[in-house]
Amino acid sequence: MVRIFIGVAWPYANGPLHLGHVAGSLLPPDIFARYHRMQGNDVLMVSGSDEHGTPITVKAEEEGLTPRQVVDHWHKRHVDALDALSIDFDLFTRTSTKHHEKWVHTIFQGLQDEGYIEERVMNQPYDPEAERFLPDRYVEGTCPHCAFDEARGDQCDACGKTLDANELIDPRSTLNPDAEIEFRETTHAFFLLSKLQNRLEAWFNDEEHPWRGNVERFTQNWLEEGLQDRPVTRDIEWGLPWIDNDPTYEGKRIYVWFEAFSGYFTASVQWAKETQGDKNAWKPFWEESYDGEATRHYYFLAKDNIPFHTILWPGILMAYSDARESKGQPRLRLPYDVPANEYLNLSGEQFSKSRGVGIWVHEILERFETDAVRYYLAANLPETRDADWTWEDFLSKVNGELVAAYGNFAHRALTLTQTNFGHVPDPGPTTAADQRIQETIQTLHETVTDHLENARFKPPIRAIMELAREGNRYIDQEAPWQIEDKERLATVLFHCLSVVRALAILTAPFLPNSAQKLWQMLGEPGTVHDASWDQVQAGPTPRTNLPEPNPLFQKLDEDEVLNLANQDDPDSSQDEEPKEDATMITFDDFQAIDLRVGTVTNVEDHPDADKLYVLNVDIGEEERQLVAGLKEHVPQDELEGLRCIVVANLEPATIRGVESQGMLLAAEDGDLVAPLTTTQEIREGSEVH
RNA sequence: GCCGGGGUGGCUCAGCCUGGUAAGAGCGCCGGACUCAUAAUCCGUAGGUCACGGGUUCGAAUCCCGUUCCCGGCACCA
Incomplete structure (x- = not known):
């Protein structure tokens, strides 16, 4: 033990x-x-x-x-x-x-x-306007080592040196760049690692x-x-x-x-x-x-x-x-x-709560059997590198391997036995082929055990499927439906059931529900989860009565699955809880926002950021320079000349060294981002209410 | 830009740490067999310069260096 x-x-x-x-x-x-x-x-x-x-x-x-x-x-x-x-x-x-x-x-x-605990007074950056301490990485300033003026409070990207926020020259908050940052003392407990x-x-x-x-x-x-x-x-x-x-x-x-x-x-x-x-x-x-x-x-x-x-x-x-x-x-x-x-990705994209990329557990289990989902995940675990969930592959592995190879093998073995005997038959003399299938069970048992001992899960579930395939080969070669000799028929079916029984035990950790179902169809008492792992090699008990067999798994409906693949926007409303009443603002609060119609006159990449554009927008009486995080979502030519809605009285902010004088409004749903525009041409500078 | 991971047949992946009878599996494709079974199964064929270039070595998908592309984290989305 x-x-x-x-x-x-x-x-x-x-x-x-x-x-x-x-x-x-x-x-x-x-x-x-x-x-x-x-x-x-x-x-x-x-x-x-x-x-x-x-x-x-x-x-x-x-x-x-x-x-x-x-x-x-x-x-x-x-x-x-x-x-x-x-x-x-x-x-x-x-x-x-x-x-x-x-x-x-x-x-x-x-x-x-x-x-192991020491009280230390830290000189932490503090934003008095917001009345809060700022985590180091929200502070920027000039690096004392290389004079790079956008060094972060924890590290300077230019020279790579690790920093303390209070070493920075001219520190500022990236959350609120205009605020005077103070350094206030705050005491914290440190673990002396x-x-x-x-x-x-x-x-x-x-x-x-x-x-x-x-x-x-x-x-x-x-x-x-x-x-x-x-x-x-x-x-x-x-x-x-x-x-x-x-x-x-x-x-x-x-x-x-x-x-x-x-x-x-x-x-x-x-x-x-x-x-x-x-x-x-x-x-x-x-x-x-x-x-x-x-x-x-x-x-x-x-x-x-x-x-x-x-x-x-x-x-x-x-x-x-x-x-x-x-x-x-x-x-x-x-x-x-x-x-x-490593990570499991969804068709190449990382699961992300915030971006709404994901398949939620409760959603998928409303549609598909638990063991089908567990099977695909286990067969596709990101053990050595990132792996991908694709609906096509889910369909193919569940229908082709789990249902067609494994489920079908169990079902054909059980129905043949049921039809011919109604119970586990007594085996007669063993042939070379019988011997071979028994050896396969034994080898498989060892392989699977070995992987599991080493906390590897993808190789063993794949190996188990190989046993199901061996079972199919055996049953095809022996063709029990053609055997006339009753004793030989009994022997073949007995060996088939040996494989089925081994599969029930071997799959139990991976597919606990179907394993149990199979266990019952074998007429075995109790639950498979209480069976001993080493019983894999013990065959079924002759003369055990067999209940009427049922297919172990349901095939996935191809259209249903592929439809899900097409939706590809699994972040739609039902994933999120219905929003509780959002905090109300007053009409005056709303009035305080000065929204204007503008036209994008120029779009350039931000010189120093991957996700940002620098836009020039004509809002009537003046032209504004805006920094907008649209680069990953909206192509440049879609923005050029676009009539847009701009928050004109937002206080300016410097974003990675470029001043942004306002904000361009866009609707966002996960990765889909759509800039707001007007349905008719209307003069730049028009107010929006 | 910094850090990390990765690029193996049409697809999803294994092998890489511990270099050599390994270039593998499943699916898909094509051809054939069978009918007990959820049109399931079985057999066979085709298909890969193991991202690219260089190096180490008797020998490299496997080790080292460089290049390139992809992904992720961070910066960043007024």
Whole structure:
């Protein structure tokens, strides 16, 4: 027996789950967990909704809701989506629970007790007009090293040097370029990651890690660059308060990324208490040398999360373990493997909540069977590089492989047996061909096991399909529908059912619902998920009665799928929640905006930005220069000469060195951007109401 | 512009870390067989300068350098 802890990256609670999340971090651990359970190992798989941080606040403001309402809503949606996908967590919780807060505080208290937390006064850029501190990267100024005048607060793009915002000469806010920036002192708690450099390096270099290349490279780079101490509090409102009631930290919150990781641990404790009725049940999974049993920790995530899980989280665990040790408590385990995936794209485009590119989980599962979706995702996982979801390929793989090769093989074997015997027949003497098919099952079992042990999921599902094809070959060669000798017929069908049974077990981690359905059609008792993985090679039991077989999968309707492909704008209204009443403005507010008709007289590329045009627009009494982010959406010749609507009294802003004196209005729906115009020719400078 | 990932038959992908009996799979195409099965299955043919150029090596899709194209992140979308 081996104990397997599986941590799954916490989905953020500000929007729906899409297939990118599923392929990147959700489906692989579910397959992995199901496999290990069938191996008889103890598995604990946890995750939850990540519910704190600025983006939640922003979302709440957008929708006129409270942050609490936003996270409640999306957490519930996450839970429903996971259920629909048959992704079974031992616990899928959330970071806004009291339990989580309490344990995060325990962890941070431990870090503080051990001297890993240091209070530092930072001189942070502050925008007095907006009354807020500015993150470094929203500050620009002149680089002290190379005099480049658009260096950012965290790095200078010209010379590549890393900077502090307060080193900049003439700093300004990119959010509000005219504001006088002040530097105000603000105190933050820092996690002294640098103190762990040697220990993390030793852990990285000395331990045997089965890490994938991408994970190793990322981690190596970080370590070589030298670990920086990181602030663990922020000047924001939505998040967990600091550990004690120290007034220094009033109005500050624990930085989300630190706190969300801790969820791996806090959720395990919560699982023990709430679902096991044993508040110590988490210990076998987490405490080092709890007993002699091998225990391994896996973290599943997409590539953007790698260093957080191979450096920062292990760092926190080391530091907190020091604190536990000081109190005579056992240390906690560090990650064993971090099987990070690349991204799944949608026909070449990245899934993106903000741009509305995506296929939402709840939407696709309304139309298609869970296992069909799981099959295509598993067969197309971005394990070694980005992969593409295309509807054509979805159609072809589901109909051609899942339904036609696998489903059909099971169905023909079962119906033949049903017609001829009604139960699992007794096999007679074995021929070379029979022998060969049995060997194929065995080889396949070994191959699939080997891949799964190494946390690889795409090769094994493909290998399993190969077994179905072998089954089809066998049945075709033996042609049981032509066999007259009853004993030989029984033998052939018995071997066919052996393959079917092996397929039910082998597919169980990947396709849990159809595997179970197949299990029942084989007349097997209980659930396939309780079957032992090693039973793959045991054949069916002769004389087991067989129920009436039904096709295992439904074919996808070609037109329906291809229609979806054509829509290609899956961001239409139904994805988003119906908008709550937007904040009302007064008529006077509206009147304050001076909208004018103008004509675009000239369009040029911005000299120093990929997405921007510099436009000249005649608005009657004057000509304005505007900077507009339309380059990716609207071709230059469509803009030239266009009659447009301009916000004429917007205060000027300098955007990457070019002044913009107003704003050109355009309607936006995902990637579709349409500049506004008038239906009739009308004089430049006309007001718009 | 900076950083990262990638370019393998019509399509989707494997192989690349650990160079050599590997240039592979599925789909698609073309031809044939079969009829138990959801017009499903099986057999066979064709199809690739492994982006381009150079280097290392006895030998490179695989390692190194350069070029080019694509994608992503960041900058940026008043």
